[in-house]
Amino acid sequence: MDDIILSLQEITKVYDNGVFANRKVSIDFKKGEIHSVVGENGAGKSTIMKIAFGMEKQSEGQIVYKGKPVQFENSMEAIKLGIGMVHQHFMLIPSFTVAQSIVLGNEPVKNKFFVDYNQATKKATELAKKYNFEIDVKAKIETLSVGAKQKVEILKTLYQDAEVIILDEPTAVLTPQETDALFIELKKFRELGHTVIFISHKLNEVKQISDRITIMKNGESCGTYNACDISIEKMTELIVGRELSTSFEDIKKKLDNTKAVLAVENLEIKTTKKHTLNNINFTVKSGEILGIAGVQGNGQSELIQAIAGMRSFTSGSIHLNDVDISTIPIKQRRQKGLAYIPEDRMQDGIAANASISDNIISTYYDSPEISGKVFMKNKSIRTIADNLISKFSVKTTSAKTKIGSLSGGNIQKVVVAREYQTDPQLLIAEQPTRGIDIGSANFIHNQLIDLRNEGRAILLVSADLTEVMDLSDKLIVMYDGEIVAYFESTNDVTDKDLGLYMLGVKKQSEEEIRRAYRV
């Protein structure tokens, strides 16, 4: 069991823009192990894995697979040799169905040339069942929630029957239940003698599932440890360089004179087929964080998009500080104090080919500090950008760098920094720390609490239950487009109970739910 299946030897990668993403990184992966790679944002984890998968070419160094040196020209060659990968950012085609996406690249065929779509649907359904992923294989990707998309990504890789599978932050948007289910499958996978390479910022997960753990920093490897030999605290220290406190209770201030900042009343979204949102009523007050818990795809995204103005809704109203914002354009909503950290940062949150400084001002570019009537104030923009970069420790050479060349976590930091900078009345934070390393996540959490302490209202949606439970003052649970539970305090509910609400097994009474709307 000790033989090495994939060995990365002295890999160096320099990107076109001169960034050294990896410097002489060597890692050995054994057959039949679950091997985690952890490290702060921009440490080079994704890059080294893309190289192992043939999507990027190393500048120097060698890959040895099953004892033979290999040189991948593209990922097809890696896939042929039995390496599969789930990418940090989705690689899905919106107009394709789930089944099409899963079989793409290795489709069942009839008469040699023709795709057998029936067979594809069947295979995809079987696969989803086998791994306990509940998903409609005939649905189009564009209709799926982020969580569901993530499942498709994982199924895609599993379908390819790889011997080595690389999972780049697959659990960032999964619920604990889904993560558990995934882990069971990964372990089965290991039992079959396959190798799993797992990247995550959630160190407890890492500790729980890994056999061995490699820690990366600054593009270099700082060693590989047996999972049983290293504690979470030790990992944290190696990655962040200091210890982190995780309890927010003591830093939350108690505020007086709170008032409803956001009031959502009877909100309803009906699409041709079904109710996406039904009878949604709740308020968020100043100085509080309202968490929304729920399995992805139960209407949270639609709710958020309706509030943010990214989509229209059928009926109901939305008030921000007593002003009806139901139908006003996004720009005016923002001017009235709304800020929004979107779920899909690559699609909505940034313009990948623009610089960091262009991206870091987009949502308030016509505020007076930044622009006059006609012209932009480029000097102040530089100052703001530089300040934010250092405040949020975005890892970059300068504010002029293309944001798309940052690591995933650092991109997220820019998005958060931007929304933070608008000094909002209401911050909608959707998956705010998705893919962010523990140090930075901790920092962002502190920023959210600060904002709350200053009397702002925060609406928090996250698939990371720990995050929701730790940060929120109050909590609503959504299931199938409705609010099924409301809790005055996160202490009022146990994880297990919460799970039952989220899965639609339990539901509070109308009256109890009605409390979420407090005028």
Next chain:
Amino acid sequence: SSKPAEKPSNTDQPEGEKTIKVALLLPYIGDQSYFDIVYAGFQEISAMPNVEAKLIEMGKDNSKWENYYLEAAEGGYDLIMGGNWEAEPSLYKIAKEFPEQKFINFDYSAPEDLPNVYAMTYKCEELGFLAGAVAGTATTTNKIGAIGGMDSPSINDFFGGYITGAQAANPDVKVSFGYVGNFQDAPKAKEQADNMYKSGADVIFHAAGGAGNGLFESASGLEGVWAIGVDSDQSLTFSEKPEIVKVILSSATKNCDKALVRAFNMYLDGTLPFGEKELLGYKEGGVGIVKNDAYNNFFSDEQKAAIEQLEQDLIDGKFDIPQIRLETDNTKWEALKASVQ
């Protein structure tokens, strides 16, 4: 077909004799119309002994042409040939600046009296007349047609003559007209010709440059219909396509090539009247009609005689042929057209 015959220098010229340098400025060749004919004449000139001839293509962007004339004037040529209404202003402007330089304007439209420029032009309406006479004589359905590249005065100038000629030969004749919209889209011209033939016309004349080739293609695909070419003997262009040559009843020609060679010979003799201009009609050999095999086979002797009579009447100035290019508005042309529909 003729091979490219540009000879920058004539190698086997006798020692001591002076080489004459001539330049011809054309927008481009390949219009399959009169630029190509002028060029054909020029090729004849360049084949003469002791002549160094250079064709200069100026391109379609006429804002640049003045530069070309200027260049040529500075280029040490003995004689510069150029012309056509669009290039003419540049020619005259440069001719004024270089009074020592001799010019031939091979096709004038608004000439100026300059002592160093000889200018000529052609009676295109007579060319149209000749085509019309042939078409009017040939038709058995009393319906003929004409296809133009564009609905412009210079094209309708041909057609004004065409109507007159056809009526002279056949008072009952009806004429329909079509315009391709450009001078390249031969497939489109073919469709228009097809429609015309199908609606009863049996002889069609064209003034559509390269697009006009589509007319011949159309005629060759149908039974009992004929086409008349323009500018040069177009049956020669189709030397390798007998099925097409067969349907080209005749071509009404604009003899720029001959006129150019004639003028050049006069220049060599020292008899070319610089400062003067000439209008070349059928009488002067400026325009003509080709009587090829198809023509000879098709027409009976009577018909041939009738056509010859019309030609003679034309020379005698018996017809009042409208000159559409000189009209200030469309009324005359519209009326003329209406009279044959």
Next chain:
Amino acid sequence: MFKKNSDVMFEIVKTLVAIAISLVISFLILVLVSKTPVDAFFKLLTAPVTKIRYFGNVLETMVPIGFAGLATSLLFRTGLFNLGTEGIYYICGVVTATVASQMFGNAFLDPILTILISSVFGGLVALIPGYFKAKYNTNELVVSLMMNSILFGLGLFFVKTFIRASDVPSVASNKFMETTRLPIFIPGTRTHIGVIVLLVVTVLMFILLFKTKLGYSIRMTGLNKNFAKYSGMSAFALFLSVHFISGFIGGMGSSIELLGMYERFTWVALPGLGFTGALIATLGKNNPFGVLLASFGIAYIRVGAEIMSRTTDVPVEMAAFVEAILVFLIMSQYFLKKWRDRSLLKEGDKANGTV
């Protein structure tokens, strides 16, 4: 720090090597078609700078394609694949011709007014695809291609019916009033002050794109329109303004070209300048100064090739060869990448610090 300089250096070296390679290829072709390839080659390369007049020709040629390039690049920047500048050029030429025969006779006011009217007209016409794009997300490529032909037909009809000159045997307008013609700016050439206007518009365009709010939203929308929407930028207003400005610049280019280089409107086919504009916009990477440079480059090659063709035995079609080769090579991004990777590695080893 080394990054920035080496970036610029790399671009320059890349472009130079690309030019060198395309010249070698061009030379090889010349060897095939010419009896005096060396002479022809030198003409092609150096002729435009041998005489002030030739250089003037380069500038003259550069003006219309430069304006077309700027107009098109603005649309491309916004992520709009619109090839409508061709039609704008035509129809604004017609407008110029109409206006330029009815001016006041004031040599200062006349050209300014004519150009202005033509520009505004161009802007308004461009609002047609702009509006349908903004409101209904109508595909702008289809609309613009169709409009090119439609505008051509309408324009030609208008010229023929309403403003045709009776003294020429073709469809052309009457002569423009002398007072509307643009003054010559380099004596001894025909280079008119349109060149200056082009420079000014280029600078203004640069300012627009990189210093103004509108420019900022143009750039962001062009890069990711979901992001622009999310950020609260109004696509509707933006698409309308961008189209208007682009049409305005197109109308200006057309008018300036006609008043500078023509004495009457004689276009009886689409002039092709709009398509060249698309070429130049892409070549200049949709950056105003890039566009200026590209239009100079293309103008230089065209004039060089013209001079070559009229003084040697090389046919004028050679210009298109050289242009095509050059375009391909300059645009090659990949080109020399290997070399650069290696040099980066070396530099990195030396620096050996963190990034």
Next chain:
Amino acid sequence: MEQYKDLIFSASFFFVIIRVCVPLMFASMSAYTANLSGLPNIAVEGIMLIAAIMGVLGSVWTHSAWLGLLVAIASGILMALILAFSAIKLKTTPIMGGIALNVFASSFTVFLLFVITGSKGTTASLPSKVLPTIHIPIIKDIPILGEIISGHNVLAYICMITAVLVYILVYKTKFGLHMRASGLDENAARSVGINVNRVRFTSLILSGILAAMGGAYLSMGYLSFFTANMTASRGWIGIAAEAMGRGNFITVLLTTLVFGVFDAITNVLSLTNLPSELLQTIPYLAVFFAIIAYSIKEYNKKKRNNA
């Protein structure tokens, strides 16, 4: 007016529509296959032009129309490969490469014409061959249908068959799925091991073949010779039709048909005294209004679904 009615309401008018549509369809399919794989080919016009002349020359050199067609196709493939190579290997913007090829093609064909025939106008003086016209055995005797369907140039039938084949290729086959995936998101396609570059090279070859057949049809079927710039913007119509379809093959074909039908009608109307400049805009206006109606419909549909 009567006579024009007869021209339009007759079987032969439908025959003409097919004849007019063939080159346009080839152009549309060429633009479609290329763009579907994510590498737009706006050199359709240029490729058609080059193929049109090469087909004629090929038939002169080989004394065979079919070999001529092969030469045309080979030249089309070569052009498409230049575009593909520069876009994929040299990372040139394909739009730019396309425009450059168009510029090149219109000059090169004239240059070639001049070198070979000594004129810059047509190849009519060369003994070139045309591809045969086919009379379909049984169908040709069916009254109206036979008149419409039978008697076209062989390339017209090849065009119809190709349309069906392209449909099957795109919507039913493995390669078609890979084409669509590469066009919609190349990273996604790469991530599942699709060799995007190879897909694009293949699609461009296909695109080149299709455009080449469209060009060959013009000079070896529609007409029996090449004339300078005889494509007269047909390639651009194909590109517009492709853009209108947004990946939907049927829409692409329908758009082409709309243009073709109105073009044929215009050819009849040109016998009237209506101003020719305005008449010539009719097919373009038809497509213009079609796309606007289409996009308003899509917009309303989206509105309805979203609310």
